[in-house]
Amino acid sequence: MRGRESMSRRHLVPLAATFLFLAGGAAVAGASSKTAADSSPAREPALDVMAVSVDDLAQDASVQRQGYTKQPDFIVYYRREFKPGASLGHSKLLVLDSEVGLVETPADATAATASVETVLRSKKGRVALARAAVEDAGLSLTGLRVSSSGIREIAIGDAAFMVPLTMLLPRRVRISVVLELVRVDRVIQVLYLVGQVNTRVVGAEAVHLLKVVAGRMAAGLVPSTVTLPSITGIPQVGLSVTADPGSWTNTPSSFAIQWLRCDGTGANCAPIDGATSPEYVPVASDAGSTLEVSVIASNSVGSSQPALSSASAVILAGTGA
Numbered sequence: 001m002r003g004r005e006s007m008s009r010r011h012l013v014p015l016a017a018t019f020l021f022l023a024g025g026a027a028v029a030g031a032s033s034k035t036a037a038d039s040s041p042a043r044e045p046a047l048d049v050m051a052v053s054v055d056d057l058a059q060d061a062s063v064q065r066q067g068y069t070k071q072p073d074f075i076v077y078y079r080r081e082f083k084p085g086a087s088l089g090h091s092k093l094l095v096l097d098s099e100v101g102l103v104e105t106p107a108d109a110t111a112a113t114a115s116v117e118t119v120l121r122s123k124k125g126r127v128a129l130a131r132a133a134v135e136d137a138g139l140s141l142t143g144l145r146v147s148s149s150g151i152r153e154i155a156i157g158d159a160a161f162m163v164p165l166t167m168l169l170p171r172r173v174r175i176s177v178v179l180e181l182v183r184v185d186r187v188i189q190v191l192y193l194v195g196q197v198n199t200r201v202v203g204a205e206a207v208h209l210l211k212v213v214a215g216r217m218a219a220g221l222v223p224s225t226v227t228l229p230s231i232t233g234i235p236q237v238g239l240s241v242t243a244d245p246g247s248w249t250n251t252p253s254s255f256a257i258q259w260l261r262c263d264g265t266g267a268n269c270a271p272i273d274g275a276t277s278p279e280y281v282p283v284a285s286d287a288g289s290t291l292e293v294s295v296i297a298s299n300s301v302g303s304s305q306p307a308l309s310s311a312s313a314v315i316l317a318g319t320g321a
Contacts, residue, residue: 044102045220045250047078050189052098056212058087061096073112074101088193089205095194098213102187106158106300109186113159116181120151120163130167133177133194143170154207157184157214164203176201180210184217185301222304223248223297229309231293237286237318240279243293246307252297258306260292266311287317 047068054061064083071077082096103109119125130146145168154160160182167175176195181188191210195201226247233241245255259275262268269292272280280291290311297304 044076045187047076047100047102047187047220048080050100050187050213050217050220051078051080052082052096052191052209052213054082056209057082057096058089061086071101074103076102088209089202091193091201091205092196092199093193093201094196095192097192098189099192100187100189100217104186106186109183109188110159112188113181113183117151117159117161120161120179123148126150126163126165129163129179130165130177134167134169144168152203154180154182154210156207156211157182157217159183160210160214162203162206162210164201172198174198178203178206180206182210182214182217184214185221187217187221189213189217218301221250221299221301223250223252223299224304225249225297225307228307229293229295231291231309231312234316235282235291235312235314236316237282237284240281241291241312243278243280243295243309245278245295245297246309248297248304250299250301252299252304254298256296256298256303258294260294260308261286262290262292262311264288264290264314266290266292282315284318286315289315291315 048066051066054063062083064081066078066080068076068078078100080098082093084094086093086096088096103112120129126148127146131141131144134141134144147166147168149164152162152164154162160180162178162180165177165179167177169175175197176199178191178193178201180191180193191206191213193201193206226249229246230244231241232244233239235241243257243259245252245257257276257278259272259280260269261272262270271294282291290313292311293309294306295309296306
């Protein structure tokens, strides 16, 4: 059947375009002045590690195409499309598309999510999405019927929902579609799942997959080191040394600093009680030791792993010693 062949070999809806279509062409307020990148900037989160991976699926899954791409209204955008035939538990899929977009601020991401959700809460909006999918697949809209249980909120990330659709076509062709969206801070991910003809995409399996990628999004938005912390100043009793926190991805809002006292070779380090300020003044008992500084960076999403500086030079005794 021509319809079955078309559905199995063609990708349905480019989801960045769907965002703009559903939200009236202005999904991300204020972001249009930004130049979209075709790779993740050095200090921005890596979107490719947030997308659905082959390891999330059954062994028959493989990637058809993937990569960073320019999309209007997104600073960075990444898309991974799987070959037809991937399995998600009991769900046998013709299409699985994972798309991840970064915008300027969490407020922009909130506005974009709300715009799409508002449209999809209406029957008219859900039918429009189904019609766009059928047209993009090269199928005739004649005789198309669309049924949906509506939009379902999901307690994942900062906001998430799913929209299950059933598209009924002539010749008893039944297509199960699930569109899912999750927002974590200023990143939005959309999953687009299309079941094989006359099968069903299992809602619980789709929700589980969304939970997996949401956790990956949160992990990818926590600060991580670009350059390690360092210590400046002369390590001498009575003179202050200063901790430079280093540079980090994902715009830390605060740093937790802990000074460590190590032996003369920079080993056997232990925290110094109360030494949690950017500056530290070595005392007499520090002479002959070295110092390291540990830094934990935090933002609204979470906290990093500790990052350690190199050891200082051996602390000199004070001039009056």
